[in-house]
Amino acid sequence: MSNVQTSLLVRGYEVVIGIETHVQLSTQSKIFSGASTQFGAAPNTQACPVDMALPGTLPVMNKGAVERAIAFGLAVGAHVAPRSIFARKNYFYPDLPKGYQISQYEIPVVQGGSVSFFVGDKEHTVKLVRAHLEEDAGKSLHEDFAGFNGEKSSGIDLNRAGTPLLEIVTEPDMRCSAEAAEYARALHALVVWLGICDGNMQEGSFRCDVNVSVRKPGAPLGTRREIKNLNSFKFLQQATDYEINWQIDEIEDGRAIQQATVLFNPDTGETRAMRTKEDAHDYRYFPDPDLPPLTIAPEWIERVKSEMPELPRVMAERFQSEYGLPAYDATMMTQSKAFGAFFEAAAQTCKQPKLVSNWLMGEVSRRLNAHEQSIDDSPISADLLAALITRIADGTISNNGAKQVFEVLWSEQEESEALPPLAQVDAVIEAKGLKQMSDTGELEKILDDILAANAKSVEEFRAGKEKAFNALVGQAMKATKGKANPATVNELLKKKLVG
Numbered sequence: 060m061s062n063v064q065t066s067l068l069v070r071g072y073e074v075v076i077g078i079e080t081h082v083q084l085s086t087q088s089k090i091f092s093g094a095s096t097q098f099g100a101a102p103n104t105q106a107c108p109v110d111m112a113l114p115g116t117l118p119v120m121n122k123g124a125v126e127r128a129i130a131f132g133l134a135v136g137a138h139v140a141p142r143s144i145f146a147r148k149n150y151f152y153p154d155l156p157k158g159y160q161i162s163q164y165e166i167p168v169v170q171g172g173s174v175s176f177f178v179g180d181k182e183h184t185v186k187l188v189r190a191h192l193e194e195d196a197g198k199s200l201h202e203d204f205a206g207f208n209g210e211k212s213s214g215i216d217l218n219r220a221g222t223p224l225l226e227i228v229t230e231p232d233m234r235c236s237a238e239a240a241e242y243a244r245a246l247h248a249l250v251v252w253l254g255i256c257d258g259n260m261q262e263g264s265f266r267c268d269v270n271v272s273v274r275k276p277g278a279p280l281g282t283r284r285e286i287k288n289l290n291s292f293k294f295l296q297q298a299t300d301y302e303i304n305w306q307i308d309e310i311e312d313g314r315a316i317q318q319a320t321v322l323f324n325p326d327t328g329e330t331r332a333m334r335t336k337e338d339a340h341d342y343r344y345f346p347d348p349d350l351p352p353l354t355i356a357p358e359w360i361e362r363v364k365s366e367m368p369e370l371p372r373v374m375a376e377r378f379q380s381e382y383g384l385p386a387y388d389a390t391m392m393t394q395s396k397a398f399g400a401f402f403e404a405a406a407q408t409c410k411q412p413k414l415v416s417n418w419l420m421g422e423v424s425r426r427l428n429a430h431e432q433s434i435d436d437s438p439i440s441a442d443l444l445a446a447l448i449t450r451i452a453d454g455t456i457s458n459n460g461a462k463q464v465f466e467v468l469w470s471e472q473e474e475s476e477a478l479p480p481l482a483q484v485d486a487v488i489e490a491k492g493l494k495q496m497s498d499t500g501e502l503e504k505i506l507d508d509i510l511a512a513n514a515k516s517v518e519e520f521r522a523g524k525e526k527a528f529n530a531l532v533g534q535a536m537k538a539t540k541g542k543a544n545p546a547t548v549n550e551l552l553k554k555k556l557v558g
Contacts, residue, residue: 068276072274073275075280076238079226082224083256084123086124090223091120091350111220130253137172140167142352143355144163145352148164154220155196162193167191168190168355178238191228236303252370253368269295271302285319286321288322294323301330318335320335371399376389384413391420400441401441404442408445411451411452418448445480447484449481456494495542495544510531
């Protein structure tokens with residue numbers, strides 16, 4: 060076993076994780092009917108006879124759902140099947156009026172592919188098994204639902220029945236909860252980027268089922284338990300961590316793991332078994348006789364390809380070649396189309412792409428993440444950030460001074476937004492007295508005074524003690540109240556000391 064794998068062991072066990080993600084496709088109508096998919100309508104107002112499985116109704120394939128599946132397949136480097144089959148997945152729940160779900164089984168529309176992402180500064184790639192089209196079920200209502208006489212009751216809302224889903228299934232390639240969460244983030248960013256899903260996790264547009272098992276290194280795969288319907292990256296990581304430790308506790312106590320479907324309770328941070336897990340044979344899959352095979356011609360694939368936006372990995376590669384960004388920075392800059400556009404606009408304006416990426420990954424992201432906001436919510440525009448970075452690059456302000464300017468621009472930007480970006484930055488620099496000393500003559504006089512007052516440090520430096528030099532630099536920065544350019548201070552000091 061490699062050192063990488065060994066380092067990921069939890070309490071001496073190897074964790075094995077695979078994820079199934081239900082991505083709600085961004086079509087205006089359902090996958091097999093013309094009913095609306097709009098969220099938030101009153102119960103059962105968007106359920107037509109096809110969704111309700113009334114006798115004599117037949118499903119008709121939504122072309123838009125197929126095109127979104129094709130786009131996803133192309134984006135992850137998968138094989139888009141020229142011929143795929145719809146099947147009936149039989150199970151009996153109150154919110155499934157047909158008694159079966161139309162899905163794909165033996166021949167899915169998207170086969171293979173992979174998704175790459177970073178955990179810290181290490182790149183990971185998760186292989187995909189498949190992505191298949193299917194319809195969503197309805198929803199059982201148990202809370203805030205009244206019967207005919209106002210009594211507390213349960214009901215069924217079929218608005219969601221027939222909503223188009225793309226179910227994306229990974230290989231069991233992940234070995235810790237952090238990998239699982241970052242994979243889910245990367246997949247979420249990709250489907251939103253492509254425009255095939257709105258990504259609204261609160262509305263259930265992106266839901267993850269996480270399969271978790273544990274084993275001793277080198278042992279056969281353990282029995283998996285599936286955590287259902289996780290709609291938050293934070294909850295996904297919490298639920299996975301809890302499940303890992305629960306399974307290890309069970310094994311350590313001498314109990315066998317039973318295959319099961321479990322739910323995560325965010326209030327307690329615990330998972331609990333809902334039902335024993337079904338296998339494929341339990342669903343009695345067979346081809347749906349009402350739907351012909353889905354045939355996708357090469358011309359259709361080419362047309363979808365021509366209409367797709369520049370992919371995140373392609374943009375990241377371009378940022379590396381055009382702007383000289385490291386692979387990690389380039390990936391971070393392409394976390395969304397808006398983020399990539401922001402970076403590129405700022406980099407082109409100030410001609411300092413690495414500084415732009417540093418600020419976007421640092422101060423900007425820190426503030427946006429704290430308020431769960433996106434780059435579109437930034438009070439500082441790309442041009443304004445570029446202006447700030449221009450003043451760092453030309454030596455007008457130090458990095459520390461720039462942070463102070465940034466703070467003012469972030470919180471008080473409205474007050475000066477009528478001014479051009481550089482003028483806004485300069486006004487704050489002037490008001491705060493943050494301009495770096497540019498007069499080398501004045502700086503040399505200050506350094507002469509410091510050297511005269513710190514004869515011991517001068518002696519120590521000449522004796523080979525580097526710390527003494529740093530102490531002198533510190534004195535100089537203190538004497539200039541941080542306004543001296545550190546590079547200039549270093550250069551002048553060395554000249555004076557070395558002679």
